[in-house]
Amino acid sequence: LTLTGCGQEAKPAQAGELLRSKAKLPAPFQAELPIPPTKKPLRSDAKADYYQVVQRKASIEILPGLKTEIMGYDGLLPGPTFDVRSGRTTIIEQVNQLDVATVVHLHGGHTPAPSDGWPLDLIMPENGGHGGHHMMGDGDTTMGKRTYTYPNTQRAATLWYHDHTMDYTAPQVYRGLFGLHIIRDDEEDNLPLPKGDREIPLVIADRAFDADGSLLYPALPTGPGVEPKYMEGVIADVTLVNGAPWPVHEVDAVRYRLRILNASNARRYELAFDRPPATFVQIGSDGGLLDKPIDHASLVIAPAERFDVIVDFTQYQPGDEVTLINKLDGNANVMRFRIARKAVDDTRIPDKLSSYAVTPRPSGAVRREWRFRRGNAGDHRGWTINGKAFDPKVMQAQVPLDQYEIWTFVTDVHHPVHVHLAPFQVLSRGGSSKLSAYDHGWKDTVDIRPAEVVEVLVRFSAHKGKYLIHCHNLEHEDMAMMAGFETV
Numbered sequence: 001l002t003l004t005g006c007g008q009e010a011k012p013a014q015a016g017e018l019l020r021s022k023a024k025l026p027a028p029f030q031a032e033l034p035i036p037p038t039k040k041p042l043r044s045d046a047k048a049d050y051y052q053v054v055q056r057k058a059s060i061e062i063l064p065g066l067k068t069e070i071m072g073y074d075g076l077l078p079g080p081t082f083d084v085r086s087g088r089t090t091i092i093e094q095v096n097q098l099d100v101a102t103v104v105h106l107h108g109g110h111t112p113a114p115s116d117g118w119p120l121d122l123i124m125p126e127n128g129g130h131g132g133h134h135m136m137g138d139g140d141t142t143m144g145k146r147t148y149t150y151p152n153t154q155r156a157a158t159l160w161y162h163d164h165t166m167d168y169t170a171p172q173v174y175r176g177l178f179g180l181h182i183i184r185d186d187e188e189d190n191l192p193l194p195k196g197d198r199e200i201p202l203v204i205a206d207r208a209f210d211a212d213g214s215l216l217y218p219a220l221p222t223g224p225g226v227e228p229k230y231m232e233g234v235i236a237d238v239t240l241v242n243g244a245p246w247p248v249h250e251v252d253a254v255r256y257r258l259r260i261l262n263a264s265n266a267r268r269y270e271l272a273f274d275r276p277p278a279t280f281v282q283i284g285s286d287g288g289l290l291d292k293p294i295d296h297a298s299l300v301i302a303p304a305e306r307f308d309v310i311v312d313f314t315q316y317q318p319g320d321e322v323t324l325i326n327k328l329d330g331n332a333n334v335m336r337f338r339i340a341r342k343a344v345d346d347t348r349i350p351d352k353l354s355s356y357a358v359t360p361r362p363s364g365a366v367r368r369e370w371r372f373r374r375g376n377a378g379d380h381r382g383w384t385i386n387g388k389a390f391d392p393k394v395m396q397a398q399v400p401l402d403q404y405e406i407w408t409f410v411t412d413v414h415h416p417v418h419v420h421l422a423p424f425q426v427l428s429r430g431g432s433s434k435l436s437a438y439d440h441g442w443k444d445t446v447d448i449r450p451a452e453v454v455e456v457l458v459r460f461s462a463h464k465g466k467y468l469i470h471c472h473n474l475e476h477e478d479m480a481m482m483a484g485f486e487t488v
């Protein structure tokens with residue numbers, strides 16, 4: 001079923017345009033790996049925890065000796081981590097003290113439509129700013145703040161939250177509007193996996209810096225007939241992990257659990273260790289635990305994907321250093337682990353992690369096809385889905401709740417495809433039901449290679465309203481590779 005002869009060459013995985021920093025860059029492995037702070041609720045009652053987040057500018061030191069102005073949740077890059085329980089509601093008041101309009105989306109969340117972050121449900125700046133590029137639109141716009149309700153009625157999983165403002169998601173995420181939202185449950189807590197400070201989030205994002213330390217991001221020319229310059233996506237020459245450039249982290253010679261998120265706008269990574277025997281034992285995917293662990297010598301991770309892995313450092317000696325590298329970029333550095341000491345390890349990776357239902361292909365499932373292509377639609381130059389540029393007034397599908405559907409994604413070049421509201425299971429790739437090593441478990445983002453066809457099984461439940469399917473290369477998304485659908 002792989003498309004051939006359609007005139008599209010298979011491109012190398014790194015298809016974006018590289019932005020090069022003008023600032024003096026530090027040597028790698030100097031900065032300590034930061035761990036984003038866990039957000040504390042303002043109050044709690046029987047059912048819910050209540051939080052407030054202030055979106056604001058901040059001037060922070062990312063490169064040594066230079067100040068970088070960011071737009072951050074609570075002024076942080078990444079924002080604070082929400083650490084919540086499955087089934088317990090999280091209510092977050094988001095205050096916008098920036099000078100542009102914003103929208104917050106919980107990526108991977110089973111979220112009611114009014115809180116899902118429709119790209120025109122804008123939060124206008126509190127200080128009476130005019131919202132930058134944005135006018136009061138057709139969405140449900142609020143002034144200064146907005147309260148988002150996340151029921152967290154889903155399994156334990158590593159989710160993340162980020163900006164989702166129509167046409168400006170890429171620059172606003174790039175400037176700092178992203179953070180983790182971790183859901184925990186009893187099933188996962190009861191497994192003998194590494195916990196506490198042996199469970200580490202790694203949020204990987206590439207950025208480029210001007211000579212004065214400010215973030216470099218191209219102005220994307222838009223408007224009728226304008227050919228955008230950064231059409232393929234922005235990739236940059238500094239790799240940040242949890243906001244620090246090529247950091248180092250000291251570990252004991254034991255097993256660690258790493259929750260890896262690729263928060264980059266467009267860059268893919270093939271993560272590997274430079275020094276055996278460390279590999280990755282995957283225990284979870286976007287939507288939580290796998291049924292059983294999968295071994296990977298390397299890990300290909302596209303924008304917005306999450307891999308939950310166990311890495312075993314027990315074979316190393318104190319003083320050893322193991323570097324996490326990106327094989328897609330000539331073994332470029334990502335970060336380093338430094339083995340500090342031998343220590344007791346009573347963890348184990350069970351052969352059986354979870355028993356989620358792998359649903360056989362249901363007969364009579366409704367089929368829909370989503371074609372992701374470069375294209376012009378009227379005056380729009382950019383990317384399209386089913387030949388259409390994103391139009392917030394157009395719903396491309398009416399999807400009944402509680403019904404199995406098989407969605408087919410078809411691409412021209414490489415696109416990481418993301419669906420809101422419900423996770424899916426990959427059924428086939430390139431016409432074969434033999435999946436890639438990275439397709440297992442519940443996914444909400446699936447990387448579709450050039451001229452490839454992937455089928456997924458999806459079923460939406462509980463929430464009626466407007467939701468999105470889009471490419472998670474954020475420049476593709478802003479150049480309209482997004483479509484609304486309505487659950488009914």
Ligand code: C2O
Nearest residue numbers: 105107304418468
């Ligand atoms: Cu991570 Cu619609 O987004």
Ligand code: CU
Nearest residue numbers: 415471473476
């Ligand atoms: Cu794309």
